[in-house]
Amino acid sequence: MVSKGPRVHETLASVGEQEVIRAITAIAGSSLNGDDAAVLHPGAPNHLTVVATDMMVEGNHFRQEWSTPEEVGEKIILRNFADVESMGARPVASLLAIAAPPDTPLEFVRGLARGIAKRQDKYNAELVGGDVTHSSQIVITLTALGALGGDLPALTLSAARPGQTVIAHGRIGWAGAGLALLQRYGRAVPSEFAPLVKAQCAPWIDPGRGVVARAAGAKAMTDNSDGLIQDLTTVATKSGVGIDLDSAALEPDDLLVAAARALDADPWEWVLAGGEDHTLIGTTPGDVPTGFVPIGRTTAARDTGVVVDGRKPQFSAGWSAL
Structure with a gap:
């Protein structure tokens, strides 16, 4: 029987942009993805939206000889969701942008999506959109969206007082x-x-x-x-x-x-x-x-x-x- 699993020789260039996007959404998809932009449900009354973004550059923030693609996905979620959490907010969604060399294996992107999905599931958050393009090295950017509810002020860097x-x-x-x-x-x-x-x-x-x-x-x-x-x-x-x-x-x-x-x-x-x-x-x-x-x-x-x-x-x- 011929295996129908992922072909290891597939690269981003060989499959094209739409197949790369399908590979991501098949693993970390969301019903909130729109045609050109995500359509989010309105927040609960008295909720504010918190937004954070972070970038990981291969050779600077991660190395493939050290980290699996899944771990890279897990890490970029945590980096961004920790920023949302540090405001006292709840992470609800994310947007992913990937720039990578054309010969990058498609399986790297699949692994990245698996790591993202694994971590987001712990928050009941969803990947709701993003972008893919080519570059000379792998650069992964994730934007996190969070909800800040109630009347209490956000947790900020300037709110500490003596005696705390x-x-x-x-x-x-x-x-x-x-x-x-x-x-x-x-x-x-x-x-x-x-x-x-x-x-x-x-x-x-x-x-x-x-x-x-x-x-x-x-x-x-x-x-x-x-x-x-x-x-x-x-x-x-x-x-x-x-x-x-x-x-x-x-x-x-x-x-x-x-x-x-x-x-x-x-x-x-x-x-x-x-x-x-x-x-x-x-x-x-x-x-x-x-x-x-x-x-x-x-x-x-x-x-x-x-x-x-x-x-x-x-x-x-x-x-x-x-």
């Missing part, structure tokens, strides 16, 4: 450790460190934590994409406060310590400056919301900046897109 608790949801330092392991071993990383590699190639946070935090009274929030110190410095600067982190709350766990020992590295560099965990980090004047842990306090404006146990952090460089 700094809170976090998600792992801190795992993605940075995963990157360091990939740089040393490639994908042949010792199996004990597989969770750290997964945190780099396909990071994850629990859906809905941003909405929970906003409902519980959180004020400021962002996600740990560029490094804990760097991202919290942005909050401190925008809000005109200082932030004093508690080292005991950030202590590297056993897996980070073991990875650091294998690489002859300092695990605190991953915790303080690693980034790409997309941990939700914010501030609240009240009780710590469900799913979050306290990691420090905000201080008076005269102490603007981020310290750890009252001292300048050992690592603070973080990630820069430019």
Whole structure:
């Protein structure tokens, strides 16, 4: 019997734009796709729309020798949906644009769509449209749409005030450790460190934590994409406060310590400056919301900046897109 599965020699150029689009929508389709644009249902009363967009460039944000296409799809969803969550909103839809060399295997796009569909299903969100074109390297852009309900203000970088608790949801330092392991071993990383590699190639946070935090009274929030110190410095600067982190709350766990020992590295560099965990980090004047842990306090404006146990952090460089 002849297999009717995907032909591995198919490329984007050999099948054409419409077949590439069909390959995506067959895996991550939506009834909301229109002829030339998506037609979305009206939001509930007193809901605002939140929009975020992010780009992943091959060789800069991912490498195919390290990440499967599915993992790339999972990661680009998390990068964008974490931005929506950090506003206190609920992700509801996304738009995908792909620029790639004509000889890119069609199976790469199918894998990308599978990763997107897998992650979006956790949010009950849908891929509602996008675009495909050719370029000299793979560039993937995703735009996320979210709904912000109720009368509470959005969680913003400028809403922290002195005397609030700094809170976090998600792992801190795992993605940075995963990157360091990939740089040393490639994908042949010792199996004990597989969770750290997964945190780099396909990071994850629990859906809905941003909405929970906003409902519980959180004020400021962002996600740990560029490094804990760097991202919290942005909050401190925008809000005109200082932030004093508690080292005991950030202590590297056993897996980070073991990875650091294998690489002859300092695990605190991953915790303080690693980034790409997309941990939700914010501030609240009240009780710590469900799913979050306290990691420090905000201080008076005269102490603007981020310290750890009252001292300048050992690592603070973080990630820069430019």
